[in-house]
Amino acid sequence: MYVAVKGGERAIDNAHAWLAEERRGDTGVAELSLAQIREQMSLAVNRVMAEGSLYDPDLAALAIKQSRGDLIEAIFLIRAYRTTLPRFGYSEAVNTGDMACDRRISATFKDAPGGQVLGPTFDYTHRLLDFKLAADGEAPEAPVADPRLEVTPHITEFLQGEDIIEREPSSEAVPGDLTREPMSFPAGRAVRLQSLARGDEGFILGMAYSTQRGYARNHAFVGELRIGKVPVEMEIPELGFAIEIGEVELTECETVNQFKGSKTVPPQFTRGYGLVFGQSERKSIAMALVDRALRWEELGEDNLGAAAQDEEFVLSHSDNIQATGFLEHIKLPHYVDFQSELELVRKLRREAQELAEEMAAREAAE
Amino acid sequence: MKTEISAPARKAWMSLLAQADEAELSRLWHAFNHSPDFDWLRPPEAGGVMVRGRMGGSGAPFNLGEMTVTRCALTLADGTVGHAYVQGRSKPKAEIAAKVDALMQTEAAQNLRQAVLEPLQQVQQARKEARAARAAATKVEFFTMVRGED
The missing domain is CATH 1.20.5 (Single alpha-helices involved in coiled-coils or other helix-helix interfaces)
Structure with missing residues (x-):
């Protein structure tokens, strides 16, 4: 039951004034600039863009500063801002095959054309605190080599040559948009992917982990993981042709999963797909695992009653803004x-x- | 004086302007030192474009998330119309992009190309190559260990 209450105005104003003071912290310490957050906290910026579902690094940096580093609060700010923007339209589907890859690895093919490119990764670090970073210092310069000029083909293309992996049916069907129509179930794969792409990283990670531990068991190989920038094209109505309206950094993960085959389909590999704004590797792998688990019905697999197979359960609980809104409202009067x-x-x-x-x-x- | 413009040529410069670094574009534009009279057809406004991906990279499209875009349209004194759709929320950047788009359809095109578009293209290309060169240095070179059996 909701009843209007009065009487807290002064306390609320003073609480917000104190919040602003606490946000600034010790004034003897230099204030953070948005450029510093954007450049040096870039993975936090990426997470806020992915789950805020709005690609704009400067806005994400502002949201992180305003939220004192509480990323869910920052995502909330971005979601709220997003609703004030007029929608100019929908882009053409980005072509991740054209990606300028900063990183591109495959856990399945050692000698994939284009090679294994590690990029700026935490992998193979020793996870020991680096006390050199506590002191000011010059950034070391990364080594360079002859840049690759050709595009890097997707790994799944090679498997498709043998027909040993399912083909993604080509389609130009207009996908549902959960920012325009409320979600209904069954949601379908397009809306599922949209929902997973903006879902909470921790929740998607937990769901994906559950599939690895045996709930909706579906052994996944990372067929390919790539990170880099792709141009975004949109048809401009006034001009009658498409132009590039910008470029976005994306992380794409394609998993290769087991499939026994059925009466009509010979044994072949199946696929899970993850695509996330920014350098968001953990999230995109997790997304691909959950996408694959949710495809059980279309692939004729058994419903094992696992949470990760339950579309309504996953999609209804993956949004951290909805979740935190409902959770935190119980502290209000x-x-x-x-x-x-x-x-x-x-x-x-x-x-x-x-x-x-x-x-x-x-x-x-x- | 308007000149005949091919769609691919216009697409190329509009795409370049959309992705240009604002500070870089602004510096080059002001160095070009040409401020044509114009009227707004649509003053700059910031908005969102829903970016789409494809399932498995090649299948059916889905909505991934939005990006910020600023657009505007203007007309020069001779009636030439310039459009801009640029990434981000900068109105000054959109205004410069629309002026460049309009002037590229006039006799100023040749000078403008040299003064603004070509340097922008070079900066963008250099930035891309610098990243690609760093990526190339992290490419794994596998070698097979000699085994002791024979």
Whole structure:
């Protein structure tokens, strides 16, 4: 029950003033600039763009500063801002095959054309704190080699040559957009992917991990993981042709999964797909695993009753803004609700007491 | 004076302007030192474009998330129309891009290309190559260990 309450204005204003002061912290320490956050906290910026579902590094940096580094709060700010933007249209589907890859690895083919390019990765570091970073220092310069000029083909293309992996049916069907129509179930793969791409990294990671531990078991290989920039094209109505309206950094993961085959289809590999704004490797692998688990029905697999196979469960709980909104609202005043609960419990106790007294009196009389 | 413009040529310069670094574009434009009279057809406004991907990289499209874009349209005194759709939320960047788009359809095209577009293209290319060169240095060179059996 919601009832308007008055009386907190001064306390709220003062709380927000104190919040602003705490946000700034010790004024003896230099203030963070948005450029510093954008350049040096770039993976936090990427997460805010991915889950805020808006690619704009400067806005994400502002949101991180304003939220004091609480990334879910920052994502909330971006989502709220996003709703104020007029929608100019939809882009052409980006071609990740044209990606200028900063990183491109395959866990399945050692000698894939284009090679294994590690990029700026945390992999193979020792995860030991580097105290050199605690002191100011010059950034070391990364070594360079002859740049690759050709495009890097997708690994799955090689498997498709043998027909040993399922083909993605080509289609130009207009995909559903959950920012325009409320989600309904079954949602379909397009809306699932949109929802997973903006879903909470921790939740998607947990769901994906559950599939690895045996719930909706579906052994996945990372067929390919690539990170880099792709141009975004959009048809401009005034011109009658498409132009590039910008470029976005993306992380793409394609998994290769086992499939026994069926009466109509010979044994072949199946696919899971993850695509996320920014350098967001963990999220894109997790997304691909959950995408694959959710495809059980179309691939004729058994429903094992696992959470990761339950589309409604996954999609209804993956959005951290919806989740935190509902979760955190219970700390706001519920005085009237609670008053009625209190009355009810008192009444029940009174009745129980009366009943007990009545029983005792009857026993004494007998 | 308007000149005949091919769509691929216009697409190329509009795409270049959309992705240009604002500071770089602004510096080159002001160095070009040409401020034509114009009227707004549509003053700059920031908005969102929903970016699409494809399932498995090649299948059916899906909506990935939005990006910020600023657009505007203007007309020069001779009636030439310039459009801009540029990444981000900068109105000054969109305004410069639309002026360049309009002037590229006039006799100023040759000078403008040399003063603004070519340097922009070079900066963009150099930035891409610098990243590609770093990526290339992280390419794994496998070698097979000599085994002891024979």
